[in-house]
Amino acid sequence: MDDIKNAPEHSFFLLHPCAHNPTGVDPTEEQWREISHQFKVKNHFPFFDTAYQGLASGDLDRDAKAIRIFHEDGHLIGCAQSFAKIMGLHGHRVGCLSILSVDEKQAIAIRSQLQQIARAMYGSPPVHGSLLVSTILGDPELKALWEEEVKVMVDRIIRMRAALRRSLEKLGSCLNWEHITNQVGMFCFSGLSPEQVDQLVREFHIYMTCDGRISMAGVTTSNVDYLANAIHEVSRY
Ligand SMILES: Cc1ncc(COP(=O)(O)O)c(C=O)c1O
Structure with a gap:
């Protein structure tokens, strides 16, 4: 909390929403609410690094609580999700990057920036793992x-x-x-x-x-x- 309070306005923070690596110690719901409030006060940007959704409590919804609290509080949020552990897909390089934006214009601008960054990193990303994930998540x-x-x-x-x-x-x-x-x-x-x-x-x-x-x-x-x-x-x- 001291770091959040003392950081310059509009700082970027990377947060683990559940099953914190390496400590295995997560803030309580109450503490997440306080953290979210303090982010509002300082206009910080919350970016969630989520590699263990489901692996903390066994319940995907419960483990998304921290992100939902920030969402309810009206933050714009970034979120990098990894499926390496929760779907046993280590080595397949499969994840999902989500950025919440204020409107469609901003979303288009953010996407074109991300596409430029991605293009410089790879020409053709591995597709097998992401097809496995999208097949599973797309079928109830x-x-x-x-x-x-x-x-x-x-x-x-x-x-x-x-x-x-x-x-x-x-x-x-x-x-x-x-x-x-x-x-x-x-x-x-x-x-x-x-x-x-x-x-x-x-x-x-x-x-x-x-x-x-x-x-x-x-x-x-x-x-x-x-x-x-x-x-x-x-x-x-
Ligand atoms: C919080 C967190 N994010 C991301 C990763 C890495 O994810 P990936 O293997 O998809 O790069 C790990 C651990 O390997 C992690 O603990």
Whole structure:
């Protein structure tokens, strides 16, 4: 909030609307309302970077709440959506850029600017992934099936969070691991130091970013105890 208040008027802010990477900690609805209000006061431009819609709560609508709050408050909004995680399309480079404009004239101007930028980056973009996404989103039955599958993925990750925490507590770790189950989305910001991460790599062949961020999508019933044991070994002293 201090950064938002202290930034010069009309600043551009990039926001993660849900399942914040890397912390897994999202503002509450109340806090989003305050953030949106402060954006109004300072005339800042909110640009949403959304790569995990659905992966925070299992519900696409619920995870779009932050964007809807800004929309209701009358902001012009930019939004970059990625389908890499929520549709398992890593490497297909598929996303969607949306910019809300005041009228058609502005929309045409924005589109021609974006087309110029895109043209300089590629001649012919990969099409397979975007055809998969548009086929699924354009068919109510396929979309409903996909939404069910998102919920299955999220519930599995939530179960793995609980299992990891339980396993660490059972091993007798005297550290507090509540954040594992309090955080949401794909990542667990474990609190492990770069030295501990290094030890996990060298001695246990467990890999994560050096800030201690674990991809919970890689945790399964067959490796969760091994992971907990390794985390306990590097954090017990
Ligand atoms: C918030 C956020 N936006 C975008 C991306 C990348 O999306 P893409 O793989 O579609 O470039 C990531 C992670 O990979 C992310 O965490």
